[in-house]
Amino acid sequence: METAGKVITCRAAIAWTSNAPLSIEEVEVDPPKAGEVRIKIISSGICGSDDHITEGKTKTPLPAILGHEGAGIVESIGEGVSSVKPGDKVITSAVPQCRECDSCLHAKGNCCLKEDVFSPVGLMLDGTSRFTCRGRKLHNFFGTSTFTEYTVMHEISVVKIDDAAPLEKVCIIACGFPTGYGAAVNVAQVTPGSTCVVFGLGGVGSAVVLGCRAAGAARIIGIDINEGKFARAKALGVTDCLNPQNFKKPIQEVVVEMTGFGADFTFEAIGTIETMVAALESCNLSYGVCVVTGLSPTGSQLSFDPTKLLSGRILKGCLLGEYKTRDQIPLLVDDYMKKKIDMDPLITHRLPFIKINEGFELLRSGKCIRCVLLF
Numbered sequence: 001m002e003t004a005g006k007v008i009t010c011r012a013a014i015a016w017t018s019n020a021p022l023s024i025e026e027v028e029v030d031p032p033k034a035g036e037v038r039i040k041i042i043s044s045g046i047c048g049s050d051d052h053i054t055e056g057k058t059k060t061p062l063p064a065i066l067g068h069e070g071a072g073i074v075e076s077i078g079e080g081v082s083s084v085k086p087g088d089k090v091i092t093s094a095v096p097q098c099r100e101c102d103s104c105l106h107a108k109g110n111c112c113l114k115e116d117v118f119s120p121v122g123l124m125l126d127g128t129s130r131f132t133c134r135g136r137k138l139h140n141f142f143g144t145s146t147f148t149e150y151t152v153m154h155e156i157s158v159v160k161i162d163d164a165a166p167l168e169k170v171c172i173i174a175c176g177f178p179t180g181y182g183a184a185v186n187v188a189q190v191t192p193g194s195t196c197v198v199f200g201l202g203g204v205g206s207a208v209v210l211g212c213r214a215a216g217a218a219r220i221i222g223i224d225i226n227e228g229k230f231a232r233a234k235a236l237g238v239t240d241c242l243n244p245q246n247f248k249k250p251i252q253e254v255v256v257e258m259t260g261f262g263a264d265f266t267f268e269a270i271g272t273i274e275t276m277v278a279a280l281e282s283c284n285l286s287y288g289v290c291v292v293t294g295l296s297p298t299g300s301q302l303s304f305d306p307t308k309l310l311s312g313r314i315l316k317g318c319l320l321g322e323y324k325t326r327d328q329i330p331l332l333v334d335d336y337m338k339k340k341i342d343m344d345p346l347i348t349h350r351l352p353f354i355k356i357n358e359g360f361e362l363l364r365s366g367k368c369i370r371c372v373l374l375f
C-alpha cells in the first residue's frame, strides 16, 4: 500500500484523563517497527473494560487511545512479520499468543506472559509509542488501541481470520463473545441439564448465556440491576431474571432457595467484588463451580470465608474464555460464518466512530448489549 513506511495522519478518540468524554482528534500513527503490524480499523465494539477505564475504576496510563475489541485490515507490516500480510483481515486481541512463553507452551494456558492487561504499561514491547497527538506521545491500551482509524500492534496480538469474514460484526469475537462463551464451554464446561446463574446481562454475560445454552443447560438464571436487560436476556435463553434490588435478603440466598442447594455453575460478568462473592455463594457448596470474568477495580481485594471453598466449591477466573487467541479465535469466526454460533443478537447498536461518546452513554444507560463503532 502507498502509505507503507510513512506516518499516517488520521482520527482517533483520545482519553486525556478519566471521567471525561473521549476527544476526537487528529493523530500521527508511525509505521510499524520490527515484529509490528499497522492495521486499518473497520469496526470496534465498546466493552465494559473500556468503560472501567473511562470511569477511572481500573487504571491504565493516560493519555491513551482505548478500545480493544476491533476488526480491521492489515495496512503494512514491520520487518520479520510472517503471520499476516497487507490486505489480510484481522481481529485485535488484548491477550497475545507469543507461542514461546510458559503459558503459551502449556496445553491449556492462555494468559501469555507478554500481556499488558493486568499491570498495563501502555507501550509497544520495545517500550515506545506509535501514536502522537499535538506533539505529545499517547499510550496504547491492552496492546491494541482500536478507537482510531489506524493502530499499530505487535504481531503476537494480531489474529488472522477468514478473508470472507464480515468485519463489521466479528469485532465482538475479539473480546466480549469469547470471554463469556468460553467461560461457559471451556472453563466451567457446563453440563447438559444443569442450572446456571449469570451475574450481569451485558455483552459478556449475554455471551455466557449463549455458551450455557449451547452446552445444554436446563435452567439459566440471569441477574442484573437493570431490568431493561431482561427481555433481551430471555430471548437469548435466560429462563429466570432477578433484580437483586427487589429482594430484602442477599441475592445469593435467593438463588440457593430457588435452586434447592445452589446452582451447578455460576458466572460473574460485572466486575465488582460484591458480585464475585455473591456468585461464589450462589453455587452449590459441594460441587458448584463459579467462574469470574469481570475485570475488578485496580487494587481490589476479594474476601470471603475460606470454608466456602473447603466444602468443595471451585472458584476459577479466566481471560478471554481460555482461548489460545491466535490459534482458536479464527475457529470461532469460522463457526460463526458456518452459523454454528449466533452472536448477532449481541450487537444491538451501531454508530459511526465519531459518535463514540454516544456509544459509551448507551452502554452506561444499559440500553445496549454491544454497540459497534463503524469506521
Ligand code: APR
Residues within 6 Å of the ligand: 046, 047, 048, 049, 052, 176, 179, 199, 200, 201, 202, 203, 204, 205, 223, 224, 225, 226, 229, 244, 269, 270, 271, 272, 275, 293, 294, 295, 296, 363, 366, 369
Ligand atoms: N448487580 C447486578 N448487575 C449489575 C451490577 C450489580 N451490582 N452492576 C452492574 N450490573 C450490570 C449492568 O446493569 C450491566 O447490564 O452488569 C452488566 C455489565 O455489562 P456491560 O456494562 O455491558 O459490560 P460487559 O462488556 O458485559 O463487561 C462485564 O466483564 O470482561 C469483563 O471487564 C469486563 O468487568 C467487565 C465485565
Ligand code: ZN
Residues within 6 Å of the ligand: 096, 097, 098, 099, 100, 101, 102, 103, 104, 111, 112, 113, 114
Ligand atoms: Zn506467550
Ligand code: ZN
Residues within 6 Å of the ligand: 047, 048, 049, 050, 068, 069, 175, 176
Ligand atoms: Zn473487553
